[in-house]
Amino acid sequence: MDTVLSKGVFSHFGLLEVQARNRLIRPQQSSRVKELKAEVAALKIKREQLKAEIQTHKTLQKLRLSVDKQSIDKEVEEMEEEFADTELLKLMAKHSHIKDLIYAHHLLGGYNIIKTNNDKAVCVSLATAYEGFYLDTYNLEIDLRSVLRISHHNIPPFIPLNSLAEQSNIQTDVKAFLELLSLHLNAYAGRKQQLKLVKEQFKSVEVMESNTLCTLLVLMFTASTKRTPVLCTLDYSDHTKSLPTRVLFECEDSDLPNSPEWKEHCSLLMETPVHKALMILRNVGDII
Amino acid sequence: MCFPFPVVGVSCKRIAGNMNKENSEDVKVLEAQIERLREELVELERQKQNNYKDMTFSFTGEMQNALSFVCGQTQGRRKEVVMSQLEEEVNKMEEGLRRQTQMNGINLDSCITKTLQRSENKCIQQLCISGHCSEQEFQVEFQLSEEKQGDSSVRTVSDLNIVMDTTDHQSFKNFMSGAKENNDLLLFFRTLRTYLERCNDRCRTFQHFQKKYPSVVSLPGGCRSEVMSLSHPQLPGLVMFIHWLVDVSKEGKVTSKMDLLTKIPERALQLFPSLSGTTEAFQSLLRILGPEAAVESVIGAISLSEDT
Numbered sequence: 001m002d003t004v005l006s007k008g009v010f011s012h013f014g015l016l017e018v019q020a021r022n023r024l025i026r027p028q029q030s031s032r033v034k035e036l037k038a039e040v041a042a043l044k045i046k047r048e049q050l051k052a053e054i055q056t057h058k059t060l061q062k063l064r065l066s067v068d069k070q071s072i073d074k075e076v077e078e079m080e081e082e083f084a085d086t087e088l089l090k091l092m093a094k095h096s097h098i099k100d101l102i103y104a105h106h107l108l109g110g111y112n113i114i115k116t117n118n119d120k121a122v123c124v125s126l127a128t129a130y131e132g133f134y135l136d137t138y139n140l141e142i143d144l145r146s147v148l149r150i151s152h153h154n155i156p157p158f159i160p161l162n163s164l165a166e167q168s169n170i171q172t173d174v175k176a177f178l179e180l181l182s183l184h185l186n187a188y189a190g191r192k193q194q195l196k197l198v199k200e201q202f203k204s205v206e207v208m209e210s211n212t213l214c215t216l217l218v219l220m221f222t223a224s225t226k227r228t229p230v231l232c233t234l235d236y237s238d239h240t241k242s243l244p245t246r247v248l249f250e251c252e253d254s255d256l257p258n259s260p261e262w263k264e265h266c267s268l269l270m271e272t273p274v275h276k277a278l279m280i281l282r283n284v285g286d287i288i
Numbered sequence: 289m290c291f292p293f294p295v296v297g298v299s300c301k302r303i304a305g306n307m308n309k310e311n312s313e314d315v316k317v318l319e320a321q322i323e324r325l326r327e328e329l330v331e332l333e334r335q336k337q338n339n340y341k342d343m344t345f346s347f348t349g350e351m352q353n354a355l356s357f358v359c360g361q362t363q364g365r366r367k368e369v370v371m372s373q374l375e376e377e378v379n380k381m382e383e384g385l386r387r388q389t390q391m392n393g394i395n396l397d398s399c400i401t402k403t404l405q406r407s408e409n410k411c412i413q414q415l416c417i418s419g420h421c422s423e424q425e426f427q428v429e430f431q432l433s434e435e436k437q438g439d440s441s442v443r444t445v446s447d448l449n450i451v452m453d454t455t456d457h458q459s460f461k462n463f464m465s466g467a468k469e470n471n472d473l474l475l476f477f478r479t480l481r482t483y484l485e486r487c488n489d490r491c492r493t494f495q496h497f498q499k500k501y502p503s504v505v506s507l508p509g510g511c512r513s514e515v516m517s518l519s520h521p522q523l524p525g526l527v528m529f530i531h532w533l534v535d536v537s538k539e540g541k542v543t544s545k546m547d548l549l550t551k552i553p554e555r556a557l558q559l560f561p562s563l564s565g566t567t568e569a570f571q572s573l574l575r576i577l578g579p580e581a582a583v584e585s586v587i588g589a590i591s592l593s594e595d596t
Contacts (some may be wrong), residue, residue, distance in 0.1 A: 043325040050332040052359035055320075061343045068398035084357050088367065091374050092354050098381045102416045104399040107432065109474035110392040114384075132471030134443040152312060175391070182478065190298035201592060209401045218337060241539060 042043060056089070063093035094173065111178060122147055126182050128189035130242070131273075135189045158213045159184055183240045189240030190273075197275035204288050205278060215239060217274070221281075222288040228253050230287075234274060244270060262284065344401040344413065350374045393481045394421045409436045421477075422484040427451040430473060456512070459485075463536040472540075476578045479540035486534045486542055487512065494532075499584065504591045516583075518590050527551040528566070528590060530583055544578055547571075549584065 062177070105162055112125035121143045128135045140153035148170055155161050164184065168177040191214035199207060208231070209218035217234040228251055235246040247269045249257035256262055265286065269277045281287045290345045340423045347355050350373050389395055396419035404413040411434045419429040430448040434441050448471045454461035460483055467476040490509045498505045498516075506517050518528040528550040536542050548570035552563050573582040 031313065033314045033318065036322065037313060040321050040325065040496065043322060047325060047329055048357055049361060050329065050336060053355070054332065054336050056355065056358050057339045057345070060345060061339070064343065064345075064400075068400060082535070085367075088358060088371055088374070090355060091371065091378060092351060092358075095351055095354075095374060095378050095381070098385050099346065099351075100399040100401065102381060102385050103398045104396050104415070105388040105392060105394070107384075107415070107473070107531065108392075108394065108417070108428075109393070110476045112389050113387050113391050115387075128476060129445075129472070129474040132448070132473070134445075134446040134474075175393075179478075179482065186475070186478070228402060241541070243539060254308060 013040065059089055060096065061091055063090055064097060067093050067097045097112070117143075123152060124178060126178070126185055127188045128188075129184075130190045130193040134194060138185055142174070147171065154184070155180075155181075156188075156212070159188065178271065180240075187242050188241050191215070191236060194242065194274050198278065201275060202278055202282070213239070217244075219274075223251070223256060224245060224257075224285055224288055226253065227288070231257065232269070234269065242273065244274075290490045341403045344403045350377045393485070394477060395419045404431070410434070421480050423490060424452065424480070424484055426480070428473065428476075430471070445473045447471075448473055448476075451474065459534075463538060463540055466538050467540070474539050479536060479542060482542045483534060483536055486544055490514075490532050490534060490544070493580065493583075497587065501587050501591060504587055518587060520590055523590075525551075525553040526556065526590070528586060530586070544579075546574060546582075 029111070087090050088173055106127075109127045109129065112123075112127075114123040114155040115121070116123050121141050123139060123141050126138045126140070128137065138155050140155060141151045143149040143151045148163065150165065153161065157182075161181070165177055167181045170177040195207070195210055195214055195217065198205060202221075206220040206222065207217070208220050210216065216235040217236075219232045219234070221232065223230050224226065233246075233248040233250070234244040235248075236242070237245045246265045249266065250263055251257055257266075265277075265281060268280065272280070278287070290567045316534055345351075350370075352363075353362070354370055354374050357365055357367065358424050396417060398419070399415065399417045402414040403411070406415055413432045415432055416427070416429045416431070418425070420426065428450050430450065431446045432443065433446065434443050450464055450468055452464065454464060459532070460480075463479060464476065466472075467479070492556060494505075494507055497512050498507055498511075502519055504518055506519070507513065507515075508517055509515055514532055516530045516535075518530065519526060527550070529551075531547045532548055533545045533547075534542065548567050550563070550566050552566075557563055570582065570586065576582075577585065
C-alpha cells in the first residue's frame with residue numbers, strides 16, 4: 001500500500017512536473033534562450049554574408065587584375081568550374097574596370113565630355129591644378145548644330161574666350177581650342193595659387209597690388225641689409241604662363257637693384273614661382 | 289487529502305530550480321557562442337576592410353545589386369535580370385570611356401586603387417594608372433588625398449612617380465623630372481599630349497617629303513628622329529640637314545624649332561662664298577614662307593630643280 005501510494009504520489013508528481021514545465025516555467029524562462037538562439041542565427045547569417053562578400057571581393061580582385069593586364073590568367077580560366085556566377089563576376093570586374101578608367105581620366109585632367117540636349121551639344125569640363133593641388137574646374141557647353149557655338153560657360157570674363165576660339169579655329173579644330181583654353185585657365189590658376197601661397201606663407205611680405213587675371217603683382221618686402229623696403233613688380237605679360245616676363249625692383253637705395261646679388265634675385269624670380277623664390281630669398285637671409 | 293499540496297508546492301520549486309539550472313546552462317552556452325561569433329565577425333570585418341584596402345571597388349547602383357545577388361542577399365531576383373541590367377550600365381559606360389579616350393588623346397589600360405587611410409574627414413588612396421599616348425607607354429603612381437574643409441573638400445596629389453621611356457626625348461625628360469618633383473600630374477598629361485602630337489606632325493612631314501623626293505630626302509635616324517638629310521646623288525659631298533627640334537620648357541611649354549645645317553666641301557665654299565650664309569638664309573625663309581614651303585624650297589635648290 002505504501003509503495004502503491006508512493007508510486008501513485010510520484011506519478012502524480014511526475015504529471016504535475018510535466019504540466020508545470022509546459023504551463024508555468026517553460027514559457028517564462030526559455031524566452032531568454034529563444035532570444036539568444038535567434039541572435040546566434042542572425043549572427044551566423046551575417047557571418048555567411050561577410051564570408052561571401054570577402055570571397056566575392058577576392059574573386060573580383062583576381063578578375064580585375066586579369067582585365068587590367070588584358071590577359072586571361074590560368075587561374076581565372078579555371079574559375080569557370082568553381083563558381084556558378086563566374087559570368088556575372090566577370091561582368092562586375094569589367095564594370096569596375098571601366099568605372100575606374102573613367103575616374104582616372106577625370107583625375108588626370110581629362111575633358112570629361114558629356115553629351116547633352118539630345119546629342120546636339122556637349123558639355124566639356126576643364127580642370128585646373130597647380131603643384132598637386134586640384135583647383136577650380138570650369139565648364140562649357142558647345143552647341144554642335146551647323147556652326148559650333150559656346151552656349152553656356154562659367155569661364156571668368158577676363159579670359160578672352162571668343163578671341164581664343166577664333167585664334168584656334170574652333171570650327172575646324174575643337175581640340176586645339178580646348179588645349180589653348182586649358183593652357184590659359186591653368187596659367188591663371190597657377191598665378192592665383194602662387195599669390196594665395198605668398199599671402200599665406202609670408203606675413204612680412206605685403207601685397208601692394210594685384211589684378212583679377214593675376215598678371216600684375218606688386219610686392220613690398222624688406223631687404224635685410226640696412227632694412228630697406230623694396231618694391232618688387234612682377235609682370236606676367238604671357239598669359240599662358242605662370243612665370244613673369246619682367247621683374248623690377250625699386251628701392252630708395254638706388255644701388256641695391258643694380259647690385260650683382262639683386263640682379264641674381266631678379267633672374268631667380270623670372271624662373272621660379274614667386275612663393276618659392278621668396279622662400280629662397282628668406283632662407284639665404286636677403287629679405288626679412 | 290490535504291498533504292499533497294504543500295509537497296507539490298515544494299516540489300515545483302525544486303523542479304523550477306532544476307529548470308533554471310538547465311536554462312542558465314543553455315544561456316551560458318548560447319552566450320559563449322554569441323561571443324565567439326561576434327569575435328569571428330570582427331575578424332571577418334577586419335579581413336574585408338583589408339581586402340578593400342588592397343584594391344578598392346565602388347559598389348553603387350547596379351554593381352551593388354549584383355554584389356547582393358552573388359552574396360545571396362537578395363531572394364527572388366533572377367540572375368538574368370541582374371546580368372542584363374549590369375550589362376546595360378557597362379555598355380553605357382564603355383561609350384563614355386570611348387569618348388573620353390578619343391577626346392583626351394590618352395588611352396588608359398589600367399587603374400588600380402588602394403586605400404591607405406580612411407576616416408570621416410580624410411581619405412588617402414594610392415593609385416597606379418597605366419596606358420599610352422600615341423605609341424608612348426606610361427605608368428603613373430601617386431597618392432591622392434581628399435580632405436573635407438568646411439563645405440568643400442581639398443584634393444591633392446603627392447608622391448608622384450612617372451615611369452616612361454624617354455631615351456629619345458631629352459627635353460621632355462627634363463620637364464618630366466620637374467613635373468614629378470612638383471606633383472604636377474595634370475600638367476604632365478597636357479604636355480605629354482601636346483609634345484607627342486608635335487612629334488607626330490614632324491614624323492608625318494618627314495615621311496611626306498621622303499615620299500615626294502625619294503632621291504634627295506633620307507631619314508638616317510628613322511622618321512621619328514629629329515633629322516632629315518638632303519643630298520643630291522650627283523653631289524655626294526654636299527649634305528644638308530633639316531634639324532627639327534620639339535622642345536619642352538620646364539613649365540611645359542612645347543615649341544618647335546627648325547634649323548638648317550650644312551656639310552659643304554671647302555672647295556665649294558671657296559667657289560661660292562654665298563653658301564656659307566645658308567643657315568641664316570633658311571631662317572628668313574622660315575619666317576617668310578613657313579616651315580613646309582621653306583623645306584620645299586631647300587629641296588628644290590638641292591635637287592637642282594630637275595624633278596621639282
